[in-house]
Amino acid sequence: MTQSTPATGKEPAGTGQSASVPVPAAAGGGPISHAIFRLARLHRMFAGQLLRRIGLHPGQELVMMHLWELGPQRQTDLVRLLDSDAATMTRTVQRLEQAGFVRRRPSPTDKRASLIEPTAASHALRREVEQSWSQLEDLVAAGLTADERTTALHTLERLEQNLVQAAADPTCAAGS
């Protein structure tokens, strides 16, 4: 019971939450956290359903987008670009390779590394992927004016920046 009631006097149960958004008091201690959690979940679910149609799993499309745009990359580069994990990238690339969307070529300058490049077959997906992203964006930002979208984006980035800073801050308990 940190602050179950925001100072602004918002009725907890009265926030017009639809039935599909169960907000038991369990989450009262972190309303924003809980909202992020739910939004992220829904968002990911939608992304998954859009991607499923084009034969990709969530996460894979990001790899492909970077490859399409930047050309062949080493796995390390992809890891850095996506802020992902080397182990995850290894397996994701393996699955993309198995699915025929990427190919591996040994790096000419480094025997440890291999260059990942999109296959011709993959380019057929590019449009659909970009379209899906636009579609998702329209879904999530439906009914928002350009101004409101900008504001929403700022809000999200503000929250993100808080976490980014906290990660870099030594006082943070979650510091790596």
Added chain:
Amino acid sequence: MTQSTPATGKEPAGTGQSASVPVPAAAGGGPISHAIFRLARLHRMFAGQLLRRIGLHPGQELVMMHLWELGPQRQTDLVRLLDSDAATMTRTVQRLEQAGFVRRRPSPTDKRASLIEPTAASHALRREVEQSWSQLEDLVAAGLTADERTTALHTLERLEQNLVQAAADPTCAAGS
């Protein structure tokens, strides 16, 4: 939609993104989606690190919070409360049981169901879990006034509502 028109758009620069937020043009087609994605990722990571200290994995704490608050529940109830999956719940409960945080008791009225209840040992975690949630909330909303927090919460809920509505909307391509 179609505002993206990323076909030739080499116009990344724009939004003055900070250095720690790699926003290659790949995400230009869905800035809000991308922001949600990144925020969620960071947020989850922090939650994971906070929870790790108290021996729980992300997701498990939600189950426990509901059990602490509502008392013994059937798995189906937990699934509905968390808007989760029956299969996932089965395994999550198994792990919580194995970890000694919950116990299973056959339902007196339904031979199919069992009641999941928190163990005495689990109650020792309750405070820490709630504290972690507060801590996470403070991290993610650091530097925001009460007003700004309310606004941020509204923004998140607005986006969520858009997705919820889209899910219910027959015109939605992502309909089940």
Added chain:
DNA sequence: AACCGATGCCTGTCTGAACAAGTAAATATG
């Protein structure tokens, strides 16, 4: 009573994500 659909739960499979550990090559250092 017999049937049948709905419900509660479980298992298998596949995916991403994270952590730990290990291999091989490149690079720096002695």
Added chain:
DNA sequence: CATATTTACTTGTTCAGACAGGCATCGGTT
């Protein structure tokens, strides 16, 4: 040149989440 150290990648393990399928029970109907 020989030895560390760093880098690139792989593998193993564990977890959540989603989907498909299966089994037992419950309920309502016939």
